[in-house]
Amino acid sequence: MPFPHDPILHALGLGVVLASALLGVTSYFIWFERRFAGRMQGRVGPKHVGWEGLLQPVADAFKLLLKEDIVPRAADKPLFHLAPLLAVFVALLGLAVVPLASGLVIADLDVGVLFFLAAGAMTVLPTWIAGWASNNKYALIGGMRAVAQSVAYGVPMVFGALVPVIFAGSMNLSEIVAAQAGGHWFLWWPPGPGFLAGGIFLMASLAEGNRIPFDIPEAESELVSGVSTEYTGMKFGMFYLAEYVHSLVGSALFVTLFLGGPDGPGPDAMALQVVWFALKTMAVATFILWIRWTFVRLRSDQLMTLCWKWLLPAGLVVLMVAAVWARFVPGGAA
Amino acid sequence: MSIVKPCLDALRITFRHLGRKPSTVMHPFQPRTRAARWRQTFALVHDEHGEEACIGCKKCEKICPSEVITVVMAKKRESPATGQKRGWADDFTLDLTACIVCELCVQVCPVDAIVMCRAPTPPGGAREDLFLTMARLYTNEHALPRAPITGTSLIASHSPAEDVAQ
Numbered sequence: 001m002p003f004p005h006d007p008i009l010h011a012l013g014l015g016v017v018l019a020s021a022l023l024g025v026t027s028y029f030i031w032f033e034r035r036f037a038g039r040m041q042g043r044v045g046p047k048h049v050g051w052e053g054l055l056q057p058v059a060d061a062f063k064l065l066l067k068e069d070i071v072p073r074a075a076d077k078p079l080f081h082l083a084p085l086l087a088v089f090v091a092l093l094g095l096a097v098v099p100l101a102s103g104l105v106i107a108d109l110d111v112g113v114l115f116f117l118a119a120g121a122m123t124v125l126p127t128w129i130a131g132w133a134s135n136n137k138y139a140l141i142g143g144m145r146a147v148a149q150s151v152a153y154g155v156p157m158v159f160g161a162l163v164p165v166i167f168a169g170s171m172n173l174s175e176i177v178a179a180q181a182g183g184h185w186f187l188w189w190p191p192g193p194g195f196l197a198g199g200i201f202l203m204a205s206l207a208e209g210n211r212i213p214f215d216i217p218e219a220e221s222e223l224v225s226g227v228s229t230e231y232t233g234m235k236f237g238m239f240y241l242a243e244y245v246h247s248l249v250g251s252a253l254f255v256t257l258f259l260g261g262p263d264g265p266g267p268d269a270m271a272l273q274v275v276w277f278a279l280k281t282m283a284v285a286t287f288i289l290w291i292r293w294t295f296v297r298l299r300s301d302q303l304m305t306l307c308w309k310w311l312l313p314a315g316l317v318v319l320m321v322a323a324v325w326a327r328f329v330p331g332g333a334a
Numbered sequence: 335m336s337i338v339k340p341c342l343d344a345l346r347i348t349f350r351h352l353g354r355k356p357s358t359v360m361h362p363f364q365p366r367t368r369a370a371r372w373r374q375t376f377a378l379v380h381d382e383h384g385e386e387a388c389i390g391c392k393k394c395e396k397i398c399p400s401e402v403i404t405v406v407m408a409k410k411r412e413s414p415a416t417g418q419k420r421g422w423a424d425d426f427t428l429d430l431t432a433c434i435v436c437e438l439c440v441q442v443c444p445v446d447a448i449v450m451c452r453a454p455t456p457p458g459g460a461r462e463d464l465f466l467t468m469a470r471l472y473t474n475e476h477a478l479p480r481a482p483i484t485g486t487s488l489i490a491s492h493s494p495a496e497d498v499a500q
Binding site for chain 1: 341344345347348349351352354356357358360
């Protein structure tokens with residue numbers, strides 16, 4: 001254990017270190033996304049601030065900090081100030097239960113999956129608070145869309161996450177990781193249900209995080225900037241940051257549930273495990289970027305159709321198949 | 335399920351672009367070639383006798399879609415060079431702030447008096463720089479390289495000498 005044995009101090013210390021590291025990674029992830037998206041669109045992306053644009057996140061942060069902080073006169077002020085803080089907090093919350101290596105986890109909860117899903121479902125709260133408190137019709141419509149979307153996509157997300165839980169026989173993320181040891185990652189073993197569940201989970205977590213192609217709460221072509229319309233300066237920056245943090249933490253959970261977490265070839269050292277975990281998370285996050293910069297935004301009704309008519313029945317079927325497999329196939333469940 | 339193939343196609347296309355060279359030209363840092371037909375600001379020119387070519391016919395003023403050209407027509411009088419009576423313009427102004435650079439004024443000019451220039455730099459940064467007075471238009475004639483397109487050449491290319499049987 002790199003930190004004191006007192007569990008609260010341990011969790012606090014690790015939490016501070018991991019949250020700071022994640023925020024640092026996030027700002028460079030934004031730089032990476034801009035370069036990546038640039039190449040996909042035949043552009044260059046940021047490359048002038050610092051070597052190959054590596055200081056761009058710093059410049060952006062300074063720009064946002066120096067901007068005027070405007071609060072609309074008719075806004076619900078306490079809630080208006082609360083929403084961006086809550087957005088970052090809720091986005092970081094999910095990190096608490098994700099094991100980065102065996103033993104390296106802030107809170108090794110027995111209901112880890114439940115905790116993560118609850119934290120993910122809470123992202124709708126700051127979004128709706130921002131939509132309501134801005135006292136702006138576009139923000140309000142964006143907030144309402146976010147609520148409809150998050151409530152809907154929470155359900156298939158749960159079904160997707162339940163498949164690894166059934167296979168591992170536990171909601172503890174460390175035990176789910178242990179059940180996948182040796183390359184028996186749930187994405188392809190057992191063949192079929194894990195892969196489908198992974199797809200459903202990934203789509204639903206994209207929708208929970210309001211990422212393109214599910215970003216109708218922000219839909220800049222119809223809603224100005226949706227819930228963040230009235231936000232300026234660093235408050236807007238925090239919403240922006242929260243979206244990326246949510247995307248990275250969602251990728252981390254996907255890796256934990258379906259890609260064996262820190263499992264990988266090589267000696268059983270903690271540092272190597274962290275490296276494997278980080279590499280897998282970045283691969284999933286890059287895949288999400290690829291999706292984001294390929295597809296157009298879904299219409300509101302198409303979004304609901306996809307969720308209630310396709311993902312939800314598919315999730316139920318996959319869950320049933322997984323349950324049957326775990327019960328009747330010898331060695332199907334841990 | 336017909337949506338799966340287009341989705342995969344789209345992902346393939348964006349992935350293929352990742353390996354391609356960006357089409358961006360980093361302009362201030364990299365030289366950028368201009369097309370041979372590239373042109374921007376305007377000039378009024380003198381004819382072969384060294385007189386102001388503009389006859390003040392107001393055709394350009396009438397055709398200008400954004401109405402930025404103002405021509406003040408003068409009385410017809412004899413040309414000192416040829417001795418023949420012809421029209422003159424007392425004043426000619428062109429406001430580039432609202433000009434859409436459609437070149438219709440050049441195309442309509444019957445005496446090739448107004449032409450476009452291949453200026454190496456933008457015509458100006460301040461508002462006053464963008465208001466072309468008659469004096470500035472005549473300064474541009476010699477100060478800037480001239481584009482080869484003139485009204486009569488365009489009119490000729492649009493109306494062949496002989497009608498073609500359908």
